[in-house]
Amino acid sequence: MTVVIAGASLAGLTAAETLRAEGYEGAVIVVDPSTTIPADRPPLSKQVLAGEWPPEKAQHRAAARVPELALDLRLGVAATALDAATRSVTLSDGSLISADGIVLAMGAAPRRLPGNQPAGVHVLRTMDDCLALRSDLDKMPARVAVIGAGFIGAEVAATCRSRGLEVTLIEVAPLPLGRVLPGELGGFIADLHRAHGVEVILGLGVEGLDSITGTDGSQRVSGVRLTDGNVVSAEVVVVGIGVVPNTGWLEGSGLRLDNGVTCDATCSAAPAIVAAGDVASWPNPLYDEVMRVEQWENAIEQGEYAAKRLLAELQGTELPAPFASIPWFWSDQYDRKIQMAGRPSSSDEIIIPEGSIEEQRFVALFRRGDLCTGVLGVNRPRHVMQVRMKLTESLSWDSAFSVFA
């Protein structure tokens, strides 16, 4: 029996580990275009970028277990085509594999600005991206412009400040993190950055990049042109405007692709084909919503689940219950540790049962009717997790709020 796993990062290697832990003894072929096992990504916007950690330290746990898992690991090789009906996978080295089961764990790739990319413009997803940016930061640029105040942008801005650099954070939405956080809290994030000396520009888009031509004819970024005509001069620009799931190679495979690989409630995309991590979109039974979650813990949880689900199908045993999860993530910005669980929408009501925004240490609960849709904590990890444990049982507002009774 042969299982092919596309992607050797968090979700893919967790799936491989789980297959072995569950007693699967057949072949496991893991392919990834990366030429080394991908780094653990969270430190890439934090400790490694700050220069506090050497690159070797940002290795995720499963990576160290690869030898004992007896995987057929093919690095530097991408999956390039799939026929879902026959489960035949074509690889970039020309080989064709006929698989009994497939785990899709290709993650996502950062969006770039359109147009040419002069030197000094960075995105941040891989260790190579991180080291390229870090080496530009080592040259002490006069200013770094960060485009996009999502979590990656906000963390990069904070890390650059901690390195003593001048930073401008530019966000087209009226508030940072608008995609995930109700308004007032976006305001908190903006204020946090301003208090640390970041110039925060909100509600303005980017028209384009200015560049200068070096003596050798090469182009180097010199500024960011905003939609109001102003220019932010910057020698380094970091673009953090979201990611796109890596599903290009699945066009024509027979799988449904819609904001990632479309799965059923058990993370299955087609018979004996499952998906996990940043690339997977599935109806989460706890919420009335089809979700794609770009978070570290989800990649592990879903990687484990998808592997078990696939094995059950291959072995003809009972399928597990649908993948029900309360997504959780953390983000470190300055000395604030932000954690969030659940899936609030920007229109949910905010209730602060503990601490206050002024103290920069608080818990915020999100309410929609009788439901608690999520919780956010700033330096309040215990409460976030206690609420999350309640939400796992039910989204009932009363039950979530009882944590603070």
Place this chain on the structure above:
Amino acid sequence: MKIVVNYDLCESNAICMAVAPEVFEVRDDDFLYLLTEEPGEELREKMEESVRRCPKQAITIEG
């Protein structure tokens, strides 16, 4: 089986508490406390799960 937490790495995000509240507890002071350092064998699977989920790779199992 002995559980060892590297407190230099741990950042008290309480993921382990969600997996095994009978062993891990993050208290009001935001520090992680081990309720037992030597959980029984019946908890091995949960301990392994905690090791896998810990974002800081702060937990190890000895024995």
